[in-house]
Amino acid sequence: MKKKALYIIGLFLIGFIGIKLFQYTTGPTEEYSDLKVIAYHYNGQGYIGSATCMECHKDIYETHIKTAHYNTSVFTNIDNIKGSLKTGENVVSLQDADITITERDGKPFQHAQIKYGDKSTFDWGMDITIGSGLKGQSYLTDQSDGLFQLQASYFVPTDEWINSPNYTNRLNPLRPVNDMCLKCHVTFARSKDNASNKNQYDITKMVLGVDCEKCHGPAEKHVAFQRNSTGANGIDSSLVNLTSLSRQQSLDLCASCHSGLRNNQIRNPFTFLPGDTLSNFSKNYQSLRPSKTLDVHGNQYGLLISSKCFTASDQMDCITCHDPHKNQRNEQEYFNSKCLSCHKQGDMHCTLPSTKMGKNGSNCIQCHMPVIPSKNMQVQLKTLENATPIGIRTHLIAVYPDRSVDEIQVE
Ligand code: HEC
Ligand code: HEC
Ligand code: HEC
Ligand code: HEC
Ligand code: HEC
Ligand code: HEC
Ligand code: HEC
Known part of the structure; x- marks a missing residue:
């Protein structure tokens, strides 16, 4: 009888140690660690990095870390x-x-x-x-x-x-x-010389990747609020609600990095926040250049707004076709379903006769958003004498007559 009791106590002990060990290796689940701010925006708000968002936005976090942005x-x-x-x-x-x-x-x-x-x-x-x-x-x-x-x-x-x-x-x-490179490839960087751009950075205070807080703004306050919130104590207005932006504000957020070099920099690019008007911060020298001569590299905005799909509809923006939280590269079916959300049967449908359509009839983007070699983005390969252009998918959605043939390769 005594032996049995000891045996049971032993089992309990082993179980208890096991649970403690498990908690130790997986980290605390109930209480959260204090917020660690990586850097402060010029407006005083703190950037805390996406690892913190995982606590409450697990699904978005898990798809986001697979994106080219992150x-x-x-x-x-x-x-x-x-x-x-x-x-x-x-x-x-x-x-x-x-x-x-x-x-x-x-x-x-x-x-x-x-x-x-x-x-x-x-x-x-x-x-x-x-x-x-x-x-x-x-x-x-x-x-x-x-x-x-x-x-x-x-x-x-x-x-x-x-x-x-x-x-x-x-x-x-x-x-x-x-700030070149950095303004499009990191979330936040601050020159050591606050006033101007002196090419001196404390790289440990850079928020790397195009992370959550690039598109949503610094989120220290949001997290502090949500962690303390036990229900009915006020509303959290610390983040800009991106779904309520105007079409131009929504486009400007993406255009801050996807509308060419914008080398006419009026204000520090790292002061730009979601909801701001981009033309107050920077302009392209070539903003009056006709659309067909824009390079495909890094100017999806300039090309898209030159397309009939854009000018003839009043709600299209980047989010119409892209989920900002997911890696959607090569998801042809998804993108084509977006075309068809506006181009259903009838007068909006493809006018190419089915006899000329070939085997890729349902792949709208292959013919109307083809991959085109970039004039600006070229690399010098060891094995080749001449500069080799990099192919980038154009966002000038249009009819490309030479694309009406069968032998177009599937990228
Ligand atoms: C402690 C939990 C918690 C953490 C941590 C957290 N959030 Fe949230 N977040 C919430 C809750 C709850 C909501 C819904 C609030 C509401 O709309 O009432 C929300 C809403 C949002 C929204 C939508 C806001 C709007 O008005 O459209 C965004 C964007 C957001 N969070 C981004 C982030 C980012 C970025 C991080 C990491 C830096 C983060 N959150 C970390 C709890 C959290
Ligand atoms: C105006 C914004 C902008 C600036 C400035 C910029 N880039 Fe980029 N970069 C992009 C975009 C957008 C892409 C994605 C390809 C595209 O759309 O052309 C890209 C792609 C790249 C890639 C290829 C990434 C991959 O694996 O697909 C590299 C490498 C790169 N940039 C390096 C740099 C360096 C180095 C600098 C500074 C000399 C720089 N970029 C400046 C926006 C920018
Ligand atoms: C490239 C820009 C971009 C990045 C990076 C980004 N978001 Fe968003 N997010 C958006 C946009 C745009 C919307 C509004 C979507 C819409 O209008 O449907 C949004 C909406 C949201 C919402 C509210 C709607 C929803 O889907 O629940 C939450 C919460 C959110 N984001 C959290 C995050 C978190 C957490 C991260 C990082 C793990 C992140 N976002 C990274 C652009 C971004
Ligand atoms: C801070 C600058 C920045 C902002 C803001 C930004 N992007 Fe990007 N985006 C980039 C860079 C840089 C790349 C290239 C990443 C790489 O491959 O290294 C990129 C790549 C992409 C890609 C290609 C993804 C892939 O799988 O190759 C898409 C699509 C995209 N961005 C859409 C958007 C949309 C939509 C928005 C607005 C909601 C947006 N971006 C906002 C800088 C930005
Ligand atoms: C938000 C709705 C919408 C979406 C999404 C959309 N389009 Fe359009 N598109 C239009 C409208 C509106 C027109 C103008 C029709 C007209 O003038 O009769 C148009 C015009 C076109 C044209 C004719 C262009 C020209 O220069 O004559 C082509 C080709 C086209 N779309 C293909 C596509 C493809 C491919 C996709 C998917 C990648 C797509 N569209 C997504 C609304 C849309
Ligand atoms: C009508 C649908 C549509 C709209 C609107 C749209 N895109 Fe795209 N985008 C696509 C398709 C389709 C691809 C190709 C995806 C692939 O190859 O996997 C793409 C690819 C990209 C790429 C990667 C290009 C490359 O070849 O590396 C970037 C960057 C991008 N989009 C940014 C944007 C931005 C920024 C906006 C808003 C100004 C935008 N897109 C609006 C359909 C769209
Ligand atoms: C094999 C290449 C190819 C594919 C795939 C294709 N198209 Fe087309 N499309 C063309 C060509 C070429 C034309 C011009 C035909 C003509 O001369 O009328 C055209 C015409 C159009 C037009 C009318 C343009 C105008 O002048 O008003 C629309 C809209 C359109 N396509 C949408 C789509 C959509 C949506 C899809 C996917 C369901 C699609 N196309 C698939 C090649 C293609």
């Missing part, structure tokens, strides 16, 4: 560099120098060796990776005198290290990043 910038480490560091595969050979991409004690860096004269060498650490790695990755180095883009980039389609786009075939001086 992955478009990360702190570089040898595991997230897509290119090979193996000897023989890790060199970009220029006219006057070789750049080797290598690592020491687990820290990746680019090593340049001049081929002639004193054969001097330079080492630059790789600190921030720009690009989700769908097409490529470029790397930034954080030096005492500023943040710079490195000359060796990685190109995914051909799996090779390349000379970064727009660099000459010689060892170039390090290129200051300033």
Whole structure:
């Protein structure tokens, strides 16, 4: 009898320790840790990062971390560099120098060796990776005198290290990043010199990726409110409600990064918040250029608003076809169903005779939003003499007559 009691107590103990261990490894489930602010916006609001959103918006969080947006910038480490560091595969050979991409004690860096004269060498650490790695990755180095883009980039389609786009075939001086690159590839960065853009950043205070708070604004207050909220104590108005934006405000949020270079910068790009009017912050020098000459790279906004679908309907914006929380690359059926939501049978239907339609009749985007080689985004491959353009799907929705044939390849 005594033995049995001891046995039961033992079982209880084991169970109890097991539960404690389980709680220890999975983390606390009931009480939340204090909010850790990564950076403060100029308006005083804190950015806390998407890991915190997981508590209450688990579904959105889990699809969001698979998007190109979320992955478009990360702190570089040898595991997230897509290119090979193996000897023989890790060199970009220029006219006057070789750049080797290598690592020491687990820290990746680019090593340049001049081929002639004193054969001097330079080492630059790789600190921030720009690009989700769908097409490529470029790397930034954080030096005492500023943040710079490195000359060796990685190109995914051909799996090779390349000379970064727009660099000459010689060892170039390090290129200051300033807000360029950052304004479209990170959520928030603040120059150490508050007043202007001095190319000096504390990279530990950067909110990397195009994260939740890029589109929703800094969310410290929202989370503090929701965690303390036990029901009927007021309404949470700390975030801009994106569903209530006007069409232009909604477009402007996406256009802040998808309407070309906008190199006519009027105000600090990192002061822009959802709901703001973009033309008060920046303009394109070529904003009066006719639409057909706009480049497909990074200007989905300019192309879309030149399309008849856009001008002849009053509600179309980017969200009409894109779910901002999901990776929808190659979901052809989903996109085509969006076309058909307006182009049902009848006078809105495709006028191409079915005899000419070929086997891809239901794939509207293949013929009306074809993939077109970019004039601006070109890379110099080791194996090819000439610059090779990158193909990007145009957002000028139109009739492309040469697309009415059968042999169009399925991308
Ligand atoms: C403690 C729970 C909690 C956390 C953490 C949290 N939220 Fe929320 N959030 C809510 C609740 C509850 C609502 C619904 C509020 C309502 O509409 O009444 C909400 C609503 C929202 C909305 C819709 C607001 C609107 O008016 O349309 C957005 C956007 C949002 N949250 C973004 C975020 C982001 C981004 C994070 C992470 C930085 C986050 N939330 C973290 C609880 C939370
Ligand atoms: C005006 C916004 C903007 C600026 C500025 C910008 N980019 Fe981009 N970048 C984009 C967009 C948008 C894409 C997605 C492809 C497209 O639409 O053309 C992209 C794509 C990329 C990619 C390919 C990512 C992939 O794997 O698909 C890399 C690498 C990249 N950019 C690096 C840079 C670097 C380095 C700089 C600074 C010299 C820079 N970008 C400046 C908006 C920008
Ligand atoms: C690229 C911009 C973008 C990013 C990044 C983004 N959102 Fe949103 N979010 C939107 C837009 C736009 C809407 C409004 C959608 C609509 O009009 O249907 C929205 C709506 C919401 C809503 C309210 C409606 C709903 O679907 O429940 C919540 C909550 C939300 N987002 C949370 C988040 C969280 C959490 C993250 C990060 C894990 C995030 N969002 C990342 C653009 C974004
Ligand atoms: C802070 C700048 C920024 C904002 C704001 C932004 N994007 Fe992007 N977006 C990018 C960059 C950069 C890329 C390229 C990411 C990569 O591949 O590295 C991208 C990629 C995309 C892609 C391609 C995804 C894929 O799978 O390759 C889509 C679609 C897209 N954005 C739609 C939107 C929409 C819709 C909005 C507005 C709700 C928006 N973006 C707002 C910067 C931005
Ligand atoms: C919000 C509704 C809407 C959506 C979504 C939409 N369209 Fe349209 N589209 C229109 C309207 C309205 C017109 C103008 C019709 C007219 O002038 O008779 C149009 C015109 C067109 C034209 C003729 C263009 C020209 O220059 O003559 C084509 C082709 C077209 N759409 C294809 C598409 C495809 C492909 C998709 C999906 C990627 C799509 N549309 C999505 C509303 C829409
Ligand atoms: C009528 C539907 C439609 C609308 C509206 C629309 N898109 Fe797209 N978008 C698409 C389709 C279809 C693709 C191709 C998806 C794929 O290849 O998987 C795409 C692809 C993209 C890409 C990736 C391009 C590439 O080749 O790398 C970006 C970036 C993008 N859209 C941004 C935007 C932005 C920003 C807006 C608003 C200005 C917008 N889109 C409005 C249908 C649309
Ligand atoms: C194989 C290529 C191809 C496919 C697939 C295709 N179209 Fe077309 N579409 C064309 C061509 C070419 C024309 C011009 C035909 C003509 O001369 O009238 C056209 C015409 C149109 C028009 C009328 C344009 C005008 O001048 O008013 C619309 C709208 C349209 N297509 C929508 C769609 C939609 C929606 C889908 C998907 C269900 C689709 N198309 C699929 C090639 C295609």
